[in-house]
Amino acid sequence: MKPQEYQKLVQENSAPRPLLKNVLWAFFVGGLICTIGQVVLNIATKTENTKAEASAVTLAVMILIGTILTAFGVYDELAEKGGAGAAVPITGFANTMTSAAMEFRREGILLGMGAKMFVIAGPVIVFGILSGFIVTLIKVLILKLL
Amino acid sequence: MEYIIAFLVGGAICAIGQLIIDTTKCSNAHLLVGLVCLGAVLSGLGVYEPFQEFAGAGALVPVMGFGSSITKGMLSELERLGWEGLFTGAFEITGLGLAAGIVFSSIWALLRKPHK
Amino acid sequence: MSNRLGSQTLSFSQGPRLLSSYTIVGPMEGKGPHALDFDEILPDDVLHQKTPEKTERVMLEMAIEKTLQRNDTKIEDIHFLIAGDLLNQITSSAFAASTYTAPFLGIYGACSTFAQAIGLAAILLQGDFAGNVLIGTASHYQTAERQFRYPIELNVQHIGTNHHTVTGAGVALLGFADQGPKVTYATFGKVVDMGLKDAQDMGSAMAPAAFSTIKQHLKDTGRGLEDYDMVLTGDLGKQGRKMLRLLFSKEGFSGLERLQDGGSQIYGDGQKTGAGGSGAACIAVMGLGYGLNMLKSGKAQRILIVATGALLSALTVLQGESIPCVAHAVALEA
Known part of the structure; x- marks a missing residue:
C-alpha cells in the first residue's frame, strides 16, 4: 500500500471529535470563568480609582485563582472537559506558567523553574507585544501623517 | 445583567476557540497567540474598548484582553513619554498580572508537585 | 545461515526459554481489567523518589531483583543485561544497569524495545555466546509526558487517539532449562x-x-x-x-x-x-x-x-x- 493510499484510509477511518459536546463545554466553562471575573471586576471597580487599575487588579486576581487551581491539580481536569473554555481565559495563561514551573522545578530553581516557566506562555507574550508594537506604530504614523 | 453578558460573551469566545481547535490543525498555542494578536489589533483600531465597555469581564478575561491591554498601555505611555512609550507601554497594564503570575507560580512550584 | 528462515525471520533450534519474569505496574494500570495478570501493583507512582525519572529506574531495578530471585539466579551468572526505555539516551536503563555487574547492552526501539530485547537475547543464547540473558524495559507516565508532550498540570484536552504512557516495568530472564515458554x-x-x-x-x-x-x-x-x-x-x-x-x-x-x-x-x-x-x-x-x-x-x-x-x-x-x-x-x- 502506498503512503498516500494509507493516509487516505486513515482519514476515512478516524472518528470525528465530539464537536457539539466540546463546544458546549467550552462555552459553559469559559462563560463561568468570565462570570467569576465579572464578580471580581465589580468589586475592584469600587475599590480602585481608575478603570485601568480595576482591570489590572481583576486580571491579577484571576491569575491567582488560575495558579491555585493548577497547584492543586484541578485545572488540568477542568481543561479535560472545558478545552478552549479553560485555555482561553487568563486563568489558562496562569496555568501554563504554574504548570511549567512545577514540572521543571526538579531540574533546579534557576535552570529548571526559572528558565522554563515561560516555555508555553512565552509565545503569547512575544507575539502579543510584537503585534501591539506594530499596531501602535502604524497608528502613530498614520495620525502623524494626517 | 452584566453577569449574563460576561457569561455569554466570554463563553462565546471560548466556544469559537474550541471550534477552531477541533476543526483545523491549530493547537492551543496557535489559538492563544492568534487571540492575543487579534486583541492587540482590535485595540489599535479602537474597537476593543467599546466592546469591553459592553462585555466587561467577558472581554477582559479571555486572553484577547491581554493583547488589548498591551496596545492600550503602549498608546497611553506614548502620549505620556513620547517614543519610549512604545517599549515601556507593553507592561504598563499587563505588568501587574505578569508579575503576579511569576510570583504565584514560583511559590506553588516550591510548595507543590505535579500529580496525576 | 541455517538459522534464517525466509527473508527476515530467525529460528532458534537450541530452544532458549523464558526462565522467569516479573511485571510491575502503577496504580492506574492496577485498576485496569488485567490487574490480576501483573505480579505487583504499586500503591503510588512515586515510590518515595524525588523525580519520576528515579521512580522509573527503581521500578526496573525492583523487577530485575525479583526476576533473579524467582529463578534463584545470581547477578554474577548473568552474561548480558539488555534493557531500554523511552527517555533521552535511555538513562533509566543505564542508571539501573550501573547498580549491577552484568555487561550492559542498552537498546532503543521506543515501545518496540521489549521484543527487540527478547530477539537479541535469543540470538545470544542460540549462538552460544551466553547462558543467561536478562532483558527489561520500563516507562513512566510522567517522564514520557514531560519529555514528549507537556507539563502534567497543563490545560490540555486529550482526544480519542491520544495514548496514555504505561507506568511500569517488565523484566525476563532467558536461558536454557527443562521448562518455561x-x-x-x-x-x-x-x-x-x-x-x-x-x-x-x-x-x-x-x-x-x-x-x-x-x-x-x-x-x-x-x-x-x-x-x-x-x-x-x-x-x-x-x-x-x-x-x-x-x-x-x-x-x-x-x-x-x-x-x-x-x-x-x-x-x-x-x-x-x-x-x-x-x-x-x-x-x-x-x-x-x-x-x-x-x-x-x-x-x-x-x-x-x-x-x-x-x-x-x-x-x-x-x-x-x-x-x-x-x-x-x-x-x-x-
Whole structure:
C-alpha cells in the first residue's frame, strides 16, 4: 500500500471529535470563568480609582485563582472537559506558567523553574507585544501623517 | 445583567476557540497567540474598548484582553513619554498580572508537585 | 545461515526459554481489567523518589531483583543485561544497569524495545555466546509526558487517539532449562513510514509497521494467523488496532479474531485514557503478564508478541517530520 493510499484510509477511518459536546463545554466553562471575573471586576471597580487599575487588579486576581487551581491539580481536569473554555481565559495563561514551573522545578530553581516557566506562555507574550508594537506604530504614523 | 453578558460573551469566545481547535490543525498555542494578536489589533483600531465597555469581564478575561491591554498601555505611555512609550507601554497594564503570575507560580512550584 | 528462515525471520533450534519474569505496574494500570495478570501493583507512582525519572529506574531495578530471585539466579551468572526505555539516551536503563555487574547492552526501539530485547537475547543464547540473558524495559507516565508532550498540570484536552504512557516495568530472564515458554522465532521489522505526521495519533502511524512485520513473519514461517492462539500487538491503541485489522482484511487474511492489542486492553473503558496505553512497559507487562499467563494456564499453546514503536522525538515533531515506525515479533510456545 502506498503512503498516500494509507493516509487516505486513515482519514476515512478516524472518528470525528465530539464537536457539539466540546463546544458546549467550552462555552459553559469559559462563560463561568468570565462570570467569576465579572464578580471580581465589580468589586475592584469600587475599590480602585481608575478603570485601568480595576482591570489590572481583576486580571491579577484571576491569575491567582488560575495558579491555585493548577497547584492543586484541578485545572488540568477542568481543561479535560472545558478545552478552549479553560485555555482561553487568563486563568489558562496562569496555568501554563504554574504548570511549567512545577514540572521543571526538579531540574533546579534557576535552570529548571526559572528558565522554563515561560516555555508555553512565552509565545503569547512575544507575539502579543510584537503585534501591539506594530499596531501602535502604524497608528502613530498614520495620525502623524494626517 | 452584566453577569449574563460576561457569561455569554466570554463563553462565546471560548466556544469559537474550541471550534477552531477541533476543526483545523491549530493547537492551543496557535489559538492563544492568534487571540492575543487579534486583541492587540482590535485595540489599535479602537474597537476593543467599546466592546469591553459592553462585555466587561467577558472581554477582559479571555486572553484577547491581554493583547488589548498591551496596545492600550503602549498608546497611553506614548502620549505620556513620547517614543519610549512604545517599549515601556507593553507592561504598563499587563505588568501587574505578569508579575503576579511569576510570583504565584514560583511559590506553588516550591510548595507543590505535579500529580496525576 | 541455517538459522534464517525466509527473508527476515530467525529460528532458534537450541530452544532458549523464558526462565522467569516479573511485571510491575502503577496504580492506574492496577485498576485496569488485567490487574490480576501483573505480579505487583504499586500503591503510588512515586515510590518515595524525588523525580519520576528515579521512580522509573527503581521500578526496573525492583523487577530485575525479583526476576533473579524467582529463578534463584545470581547477578554474577548473568552474561548480558539488555534493557531500554523511552527517555533521552535511555538513562533509566543505564542508571539501573550501573547498580549491577552484568555487561550492559542498552537498546532503543521506543515501545518496540521489549521484543527487540527478547530477539537479541535469543540470538545470544542460540549462538552460544551466553547462558543467561536478562532483558527489561520500563516507562513512566510522567517522564514520557514531560519529555514528549507537556507539563502534567497543563490545560490540555486529550482526544480519542491520544495514548496514555504505561507506568511500569517488565523484566525476563532467558536461558536454557527443562521448562518455561520457548522462544521459537523472532522477526525483526523494517522501519515503515507512511508519511503520517500527527503525533496525537501514533496508533495509525504504527499499524502499517505491525502489519509489515506480522505479514513477513507468516510468510517466512509458512503460518497463518490461525496458527497462533493469540497475536498480541504492543500499543496500537483503539485507533491503531482498527487500522491493523483493516490492513489485514484488505489483503484477504483470515483469523483476525486472533489479533489482540496490549495498549487497547490494559485500561478499562472508564479510565479516560483515549486510545489506550503505550510506552516501553506496555507490551512488557502485557506480554510477560497476560501473554505468559495464557501460556501457563494452557489457554494458549503458541503466541506471537509484536511490539510496535513510533520512532519520533519531540524535536522531529516540531520540525514537521513524519513518524517512522518499527515492529518486532517474537513467537513463544508453551
